[in-house]
Amino acid sequence: MSALIDLVDITKDYGTFRALENVTLQIHSGITGLLGPNGAGKSTLIKVLLGLVKLTSGHGRLLNYQIGRQAREIREHVGYMPEDDCYLHGMTGVESVQFVAQLSKFPEIEGLRRAHEILDFCGLAQERYRTVETYSTGMRQKLRFAQAIVHDPPVLILDEPTAGLDPEERQVMLNRIRLLAKDHGKAVLLCTHILPDIQSISDAVIILAAGRVQVSRSLAELNRPTNPSLEVKLNDKSSIVDSTSFVEAMSRRQIPHSTQPNGTLILQGDQHQLSQIVWQVASETGVGIRSMTPSRNSLEEIFVNAVRGDFQDE
């Protein structure tokens, strides 16, 4: 599958400060999470993709358009939702969405119709007739999202789309992003500091730190632990004697295991085989199994390691 975004040795300097250094990465369709601490170069990378800043060196393509040289064509096919609280002064919500649609070459009336349709999708009801200055943070967030998708771009770059939203609205926003990616085939580059957001909807993750790509992998690969294991939680109603006999039965079968402070039993080995053994032992000892999940790497741990430079890319 060819990459929608393909960057090769991208370097960007602001004077003597190097914001991006030899960034080489490929982004495919689906949702890609872009992570990094403050000052890692995420915003600069986005500006590079949009052609808003000139490259110091390197080259790349976005949807077969050359980054930098064909910035205009790229911007026609990319929807960008900025992190900054930016708005068009004095305009109502629907006017400002219509305005950006017209900048993307929509005819005036069609731009207005499309603006209403997208604002319906984004959940801005009668507020759309108020001037943007009167909007709450959440409303402005929805408005920026509407402005990013109004021209039906195949690629979306969303910078902190859930920042400032309450938990319920955040979930709705993530659902919208997921829907656009899964049902409408859009490639989404999701830039956020909220790791659970990435964990819940991303297909791949890129972690930038100090202007360099530290991690660029699919989320499934990242989540897969180096040593496969199974996390087993026993039923609270099981007696201590039953629990002990369960652990002893595992020891007799020479299965490496450990018990965590919260009582979760970690069994090392092939997850499929282990699950069969667990059910068998539970039946023998009369222990109830509350949950049994394949253990996975924590994204938070991966992020911290990547930022420290300790991540081991296999």
Add this chain to the structure above:
Amino acid sequence: MSESANSHQTRSDSGDTAHPQTTRGVNQLGYRGWSGDRQSGLTRWVVISQVGVRRAWQNLWLKRLLFFAWLPAIWFGVGFFLWEQAALYPDWRQMIAPIMSWRDIPHTPWFDQIRESFRNGNLGDARHTVWAWLLYIFFLYPQGVLMVLVVGLISPPLISQDIRSRAFLLYFSRPLTRTEYIIGKMGGMWVYLSIISLIPAFVLYCMGIMLSPNLSVIAATWDLPLRVLAASIVLMLPTSALALCLSSLSQESRYAGFAWFAIWILGWFTYFAAALAETFNAQQRMAHDGRLVAIQETSWSLVSLYHTQGYVQSWLFGFANFSDVWASALVLSAVTIVSLFVLYRRISAPMQV
């Protein structure tokens, strides 16, 4: 498109799965792709101009000003009417005879031509000069002053508000160049400046044609619309570039407005004071030498944009030679170029952070 639209309508694709109890309106179709015909990208700046025009129109003072901006056109229309009536009917010449005998009218080749044709009774010979003079004065005095007021009302928030609301990211993440953005912003100003200068001047010219004895007058005055257009460009281009430049220098519109009026008012007063001093000195010399020294122009006119524009327009209407106004033309060009340079830098700056 309708087929895909229908297929989308049947899907629950609002993303609102967190609200299963929410009822959706009949118009809520969820997300649908769009594959309609797009417009030409060459007119993107028009969209920005349209918004600028609509936003400026909300200003009540601007509406009042535009109403009053046409009153001088009526006054100058009377001038056209009197001259053409005098050309057709000798009785009417008596009405303008006192004007022709004014001592203050300077002895220049153009005015001498007007006097000569008036004396000969063949007013048609001086029609071109009279019309050009009326149009020039129309641009120089009433419309020149109104231009300062109109631009002072429209321009200050045009870019400063975009800086304050960080709207640049919304503009330039679209397929829009900086040049299109600037032309778009200028376009809104040009519309209003045209309403107070170009359009009334054209109306005056057309009125003159309609009052004239026959259509052969068009052949004799065909260049005047072009001169009006050129004079309008001289009025609009440097002023809009300077006004946008000032607007881009601050997040606060009021500072931009203050700077705009300060430049014109201080320039005018500096010129006035310097010209007054030079005139006084010249009169002293006249008294000492016992001869007359006509003061046509002072080099201090270059500090006043109002007078600088006036001199260039006098050349455009044929009342001065280019050798007399080249310095003024140079100043206007420099103001335009420097303003645009600063404007580009200021617009690019937020992207470079």
